[in-house]
Amino acid sequence: MPEGDTVRRTADRLNQGLAGRELTRSDLRWPTLGDVDLVGRTVLEVDAHGKQILTRIAAGQGSARIPSASAQPLTLRTHLRMDGSWNLYRTGSKPWPPGTQASVRAAMANAEWTAVGVWLGMMDLVPTSAESTLIGHLGPDILAADFADPAADFGVTLALERIQQTPHETIGAALLEQRNLAGIGTFYMAEALFLKGISPWLPVSQVPDVAAVVERARILLASNVVRAVQTTTGNSRPGQQQWVHARSGKPCRRCGTTIRVAGIVVGDPNRINAAPITRTGFYCPSCQPGPTPTDDGKPQRPLGSAPKTNVAGKPAQYRRR
Template sequence: MPEGDTVWNTARLLDRALAGRGLTGSDFRVPQLATTDLTGATVLGCVSRGKHLLLRLTSPAVAEGAGRRPVGTGSSGDDRDATWTLHSHLRMDGAWRTYAPGERWTGGPAHLIRVVLRTADAVAVGYHLHEVALVPTVEEDALVGHLGPDLLDPDWDVAEAVQRLASRPGRPIGEALLDQRNLAGLGTVYTAEVLFLTGINPLTTVAQVGDPGRLVRLARRLLWANRGRSARATTGDTRRGRNLWVYGRQGQPCRRCGTAVVQGRHGSGPTARLAHWCPSCQPERPPTAPQIDTIG
């Protein structure tokens, strides 16, 4: 389940494999970029913004392949200064994998491949990617400008995140945390875990949450602690089946009180998301005191 930590790890993977290297070939298997050729472009680096990946590169060849006029990053507007961004979103099932040249690609069936980027030393393969786009870097804001503070940004703004959450006080806190316009990087896993650790029922309204700042600070700590990990953990135990408090454990006993964990939905209709909570540890009322605060 790609969330902010997964996307951060993916950005680091791509940055280590490609940054500073020239592309010797590319293959786009998405209609809007089917004729794009990035051969000759130099990869400047890759960063994450919430659940979005931004791979930045520079080369006049990029603009020609994309069918667009380069936008210079310098004041001269010289095409040689053009910097472009390859944007992708993993959503529920996307992934990037890197391989040595000639190594067998094991990330999934070939029909799921959307992007292939080659250098002399590595091949990056994007599987089941969503929202693939190539834009001038100066236009990145059109793709990610709507996002709230990034939980994994070293300079993130907790006050702004709290302000955005509080802008709709009657909204269920579970839905509010999942809204990337409030804070970027949380998905259903971390939302379930953060709410359990603070003893808050996901249907509790934002207005009923006594200290929203405590929620977002804990969310940041959880994501920050799991950067670079292959196995996500919020319990302090990274072993599979013991690493999470409530997410995906419907019908199983709560690790604290033994009550069966329940599964529900954040929201309704086609955009509804899975929710998991303990009805005893997270009663349908505002918590009166902090609960567990373990991140491992």
């Protein structure tokens, strides 16, 4: 799933093409928004909060099907989920890439630019005054301009307070919990903890410096907002971009120990509406000593190296010819 850096970069690009311009086309292909018309309204800005993209639109006379919202500023919230993306084209310059029509979920255009959202995972339109109903449950955005300011009302201080409210939770799960801080996914969780030498399964209460872990994650995300290729090693060559994420079965770049992967349970059962889910955590057993309760210790192959199988689950070489 795209993480905060990708979402922020997407929002910044959309903002460059849409902000301050009047919409000449509005096509929201979503079950609850199919009859919404935003033509004639001006896009005020496109922003991001964690993994959410927020397109804020000025008040107007469009036929937006929201009670009492016709004259109110609106916010279009979209989420990329696993496969979604927003693409920006010069209006009228060329048709969309072949085969994308069926995957288009939204299109907004002005005289200069056309923004096309494909395979979007979530889409909602609400009055901007009600934006909190969509993102109010989220923690501070780790890429917000004032996140690192200890005096900020909605920044690192609040994020740390929320993380430390569940001292028994694993640090890996605490970083992935979007209600603590928004924007970190499994990639930056794994990479930040590796660089700090901390097991993803270490309880929050046993982490020597949670603030340092959060700051490391913030630096990694911020550095990749402006990069064309996502990397935490400083090397953008294929296969060299990350320390541990997606490298199970391969040697650690620092010590040579085999990188492993195991599940991280995210979701505190003591919280309301927090059904636990299992996410993947990659780590080096030598560089990140500590508890690994979900690792069965069995040999692990590098990702993608398992023998190909047929539908019956037999290795490819045993298929009937």
